[in-house]
Amino acid sequence: MPISSLEPIAVRLGRSRLGTPFFAACAVAIVVLLAVGLWRSYVPVPLFDTWDGAFGFYFRAADGDWSAWFGQHNEHRLILSRLFFWLDIAVFRGSVAALVALNVVLLGAVVAVFLAFAAAAGFAVRSWFGLFLVCWLASFMQQGNLVWEFQSQFWLAQLLPLTGLYCLYRARESGSSIAFALGMICGILAAGAMANGILALPVFTLYAATVRFEWTKIAITAGLGVLVITAYLHGYTPPGGGRGLLANALAHRPVDLAEYYLLLLGTPFHTLTGKGAFGRIAAIVASLVLLGGFVVFLRRALMRQERAALELALLAFLVFLFLSADLVACGRIDYGPYQALISRYKTPALMAWATFWILCAHASVRSPKEISRLQICFAALSLALVAAQASVFWLPPDASFDKKVVALALTLGAQDDARLASLYPDPKALRIAARRVREDRLSIFGDPTLADAEAAMGRQWITEVGAPPCRGRVDRIDPLPGDNRFVRIRGWIFNPAHGAPPGDLAIVDPAGTIVGFALVGKSRPELVETLETRTARYAGFEGYALAATAATGLALAPLDRSCILRPADRTPGTG
Numbered sequence: 001m002p003i004s005s006l007e008p009i010a011v012r013l014g015r016s017r018l019g020t021p022f023f024a025a026c027a028v029a030i031v032v033l034l035a036v037g038l039w040r041s042y043v044p045v046p047l048f049d050t051w052d053g054a055f056g057f058y059f060r061a062a063d064g065d066w067s068a069w070f071g072q073h074n075e076h077r078l079i080l081s082r083l084f085f086w087l088d089i090a091v092f093r094g095s096v097a098a099l100v101a102l103n104v105v106l107l108g109a110v111v112a113v114f115l116a117f118a119a120a121a122g123f124a125v126r127s128w129f130g131l132f133l134v135c136w137l138a139s140f141m142q143q144g145n146l147v148w149e150f151q152s153q154f155w156l157a158q159l160l161p162l163t164g165l166y167c168l169y170r171a172r173e174s175g176s177s178i179a180f181a182l183g184m185i186c187g188i189l190a191a192g193a194m195a196n197g198i199l200a201l202p203v204f205t206l207y208a209a210t211v212r213f214e215w216t217k218i219a220i221t222a223g224l225g226v227l228v229i230t231a232y233l234h235g236y237t238p239p240g241g242g243r244g245l246l247a248n249a250l251a252h253r254p255v256d257l258a259e260y261y262l263l264l265l266g267t268p269f270h271t272l273t274g275k276g277a278f279g280r281i282a283a284i285v286a287s288l289v290l291l292g293g294f295v296v297f298l299r300r301a302l303m304r305q306e307r308a309a310l311e312l313a314l315l316a317f318l319v320f321l322f323l324s325a326d327l328v329a330c331g332r333i334d335y336g337p338y339q340a341l342i343s344r345y346k347t348p349a350l351m352a353w354a355t356f357w358i359l360c361a362h363a364s365v366r367s368p369k370e371i372s373r374l375q376i377c378f379a380a381l382s383l384a385l386v387a388a389q390a391s392v393f394w395l396p397p398d399a400s401f402d403k404k405v406v407a408l409a410l411t412l413g414a415q416d417d418a419r420l421a422s423l424y425p426d427p428k429a430l431r432i433a434a435r436r437v438r439e440d441r442l443s444i445f446g447d448p449t450l451a452d453a454e455a456a457m458g459r460q461w462i463t464e465v466g467a468p469p470c471r472g473r474v475d476r477i478d479p480l481p482g483d484n485r486f487v488r489i490r491g492w493i494f495n496p497a498h499g500a501p502p503g504d505l506a507i508v509d510p511a512g513t514i515v516g517f518a519l520v521g522k523s524r525p526e527l528v529e530t531l532e533t534r535t536a537r538y539a540g541f542e543g544y545a546l547a548a549t550a551a552t553g554l555a556l557a558p559l560d561r562s563c564i565l566r567p568a569d570r571t572p573g574t575g
Contacts, residue, residue, distance in 0.1 A: 019375070023131035026382040030135045030389055037140040037392035038104070041147045044096050045403040045444045050150045051424055051433040053078065054085040055094065055443075059436055061086065075239050075331065077232065079192030081153040094443030099149035106155035107146065111137050113162050114354050120169070120310050121362035129361050132378045135385050136354055140392055141271045144344035151344065156193035158348050160186045161200040161320050168204060169313040172211050180217060184224055191228045196324040198232050201225030203323075207316040210302075211309045239331075256337055260329040262287040264340040265322075267349045272384045275341075283341070290356055294318055297359050311362065314355050321352045397523040404519055405542050407444045410434050411453050412517065414544040415483035449504040449559065453517045461508045461557050463564055468497050470556070470565040471531070472539070477550050487547045489516065492524050492539045493556055494531055495563045501539040502558035509549045518543025518556070 046055065053073050060068035061082075069082055084102060092098045114133050115125045123129040145151040164186030171179035187204050190197035205222045213221075263270070266283030273282040294315065301311045325348070332339055357378070364370035406423050409416045410431065420427035438445045445451060472493035479487055495502045507516035522540030530536070545554065553567035 019128040020126070020131065022379060023128045023135070023382060026386055027131040027134040027138075029386045030138050033386070033389040033392050034138050034140050034146075037143065037389070037395065038100070038146060040392055040395045040397070041143060041399060042097070042100065043147065043400050043403045044447075045400075045407050045423065046094070046096060046437075047148055047403075048150065048424055049073070050148075051430060051437075053150060054082075055089065055437050056433060057082055058086060058089045072237065072239075075195045076153065077192060078153050078194070080156050080189060081150075081193070084152050089442060093441075093446055094437065096149045096443065099152065100147060102152050103146050103149075103155060106152060106159060107138065110155065110159050110162070110351065113159065113166055114351075114358070116166055117310075117314065117355075117358055118361070121358055122365045123361060128375065129357075129378070132382060133354055133357065135382045136357065137350055139268070139271075139346075139350060139385055140389050141268060142343055142346040142350060144342065145347045148344070153193050154344060154347060157190065157197050157324075158321070158351050160190040160193060160197065161203065162317055162351070164190070164200060164204060165207060165313045165317050165320075168207060168213075169309050171217075172213065172309040184221065187221070188224060188228055191232050195232075196320075196327055198229050199320055199323050201228055203316050203320045206319070207312060210316075211307045211312055253333060256333055257329055259284070259337040260333055260340045261325060263337055264325045264329060264345055265290055265349055265352060267341050267346050268353060270341050271346070271388055272381070280338075280341075290352065291322075293356060293359070294322075297363070300363075311359060314359055317355050318352060321348050321355075324348060401519065401521050401523070401542075404444065404447075404450075407447075407450055408453065408517060408519060408543060409486075411438060411445065411450045412457070412486065412544050413454070414480060414486035414488075416480050416486075416488065416544070417482060449517065449519065456506070456514050457516075459514050460512050461506055461514050463512075463557065464561045467561060467564045468495075470495050470502060470558070470563040472541075472556065472565050474554070474556075477545075479547065485547055486516075486544045487550045488542070489518060489545050489550075489554075490522075490540070490542045491556075492522075492527055492536075493520060493541055493558070493565055494527070494536055494539045495558070498562060499533060500535045502562045503560035504558070505541055505543065506557045506559060507543065507545045508555045508557050509552050510555075515549045515554070516543055516545025520558075 057068050057073075069079060070077055084099065088095060088098050111134055114137060115130050118127075118130050118133060119125055140146070145154045164183045167179045167183035167186060170176060171183060183204065184201075187201040190200035201221060202225045205218060205225055208218045208221050262284045263280060264287075266285070266287035268283075269286040270279040270283040273279045297311060298315050301308045301315060328345065329340070361371070361374060364374055402419075403423065406416070406419045408414075409419060415427070415431075417427040420430055424430035424433070434445075437443060441451050470493050472491060474489060474491040476490045477487050478490075489507065493502060493505065494500075501520050504520050505518040506514045507518060509515045518541040520541045521538050522542055523538055524540040525537055527536040527539050528534055531539075541556075555567065556565040558564070
């Protein structure tokens with residue numbers, strides 16, 4: 001059926017009673033809640049693989065090691081993301097915010113390509129179905145790939161094959177050589193995103209042969225696929241000595257492999273149905289529906305006398321995602337099947353289902369009755385997505401603050417290993433990886449408090465004449481297991497003259513020597529009632545001081561010199 005003949009139907013459906021206004025409201029709610037989630041979960045401190053995968057790479061490349069650009073990071077060659085890491089560190093001094101913004105931009109690009117596919121299927125971008133796709137794809141359940149600055153490659157690994165297949169579909173429909181060339185470029189670049197990217201060109205070859213491209217273009221696609229895979233595997237070392245391959249997993253752990261695989265594909269429904277045991281069952285059932293639907297749509301597309309280029313492009317993308325999921329399942333099965341439910345694996349699953357939704361809508365577009373049924377189903381899904389998205393209001397309020405305190409420990413050399421593990425699994429390796437980042441004052445270490453803290457230790461603190469007293473107290477002083485030099489200090493502080501908490505603190509001994517630092521801004525909701533002002537909510541502080549001074553009367557001196565909290569001024573009670 002020509003695309004032009006589908007447009008009047010799509011227009012009429014877009015004006016239906018359950019159409020555009022409802023889905024528009026849901027889409028707005030999803031996007032607003034996404035913004036809230038990004039704001040509440042933003043952490044300005046580098047996390048996990050960023051230390052060695054971004055900063056470690058940058059320093060090796062800056063020192064003249066060009067192999068750092070092409071070397072492995074686990075099983076991947078993160079060539080494209082390394083370009084972004086380099087630019088971020090060289091231009092923005094390792095700003096976490098810039099890379100998080102990049103993740104959001106890549107999410108927007110994913111949405112745009114899916115909307116282009118939906119438009120080709122007969123649904124305008126602003127139709128009810130286009131708005132539903134926005135709801136589905138902008139879900140915060142994929143939080144790890146949105147707020148973790150290291151995850152641009154996860155977006156690119158799916159976005160590039162998706163875009164490449166759209167270009168090939170356009171090339172097939174219009175005969176455009178430019179569209180074909182763009183598809184080839186996307187297939188080549190995909191290998192520089194993640195390991196599964198080497199599957200893109202073989203899948204493109206399968207698609208080109210199925211929709212009957214000219215044999216020269218099929219040969220070009222296949223030849224590029226061979227060249228890319230050969231280049232990728234040159235000097236390649238399988239992580240763990242090649243453990244977790246498909247044959248090994250099928251031979252020794254077939255049930256675990258199947259469970260992991262099904263949970264991986266159905267993971268969005270694990271979130272939407274409340275997680276837990278029921279959520280896991282829902283994920284498995286949903287995966288079976290997806291796989292069964294794929295077989296039905298593939299059979300229909302192949303049986304047509306005139307091969308349906310659009311449907312087969314979408315099905316080819318599902319093949320790519322299914323093969324990628326198989327690689328993940330084989331490589332991660334040792335972590336147990338429930339590891340498939342973590343947030344960063346939800347992105348490819350959401351894309352697989354978005355592809356399936358387009359196939360369903362396109363198959364039903366000629367029947368208003370079937371479209372109405374789909375609208376009801378998608379309306380229910382949209383409500384579930386909004387409800388799940390509302391969980392952003394229950395995100396931990398101190399995630400950012402707690403990670404900044406860990407960065408303070410790195411700055412001062414406090415071996416708070418239990419907290420350091422929240423930034424990197426191996427605290428000793430983290431201290432080594434962070435040393436040059438700290439020395440160059442990159443990323444969080446460019447923060448004024450952290451940048452000068454180590455050098456200020458042992459200096460004399462000069463108190464401003466007439467500085468008013470703060471209100472506050474030290475609630476706890478805890479030793480650090482395995483570190484006799486430092487203690488962790490916690491409490492709250494408030495400047496009555498300004499009606500707000502002061503800035504970060506220097507910790508000063510009775511002789512006026514700086515013996516530690518603390519950051520202000522920890523959530524202390526009970527202080528709103530105690531001090532009778534909402535501005536006291538974030539008056540909590542936490543930091544580190546030299547253990548030898550812990551038994552002395554320590555003063556807390558805000559770095560903005562707006563007030564001072566001497567031992568005699570402390571508020572009694574627990575605060």
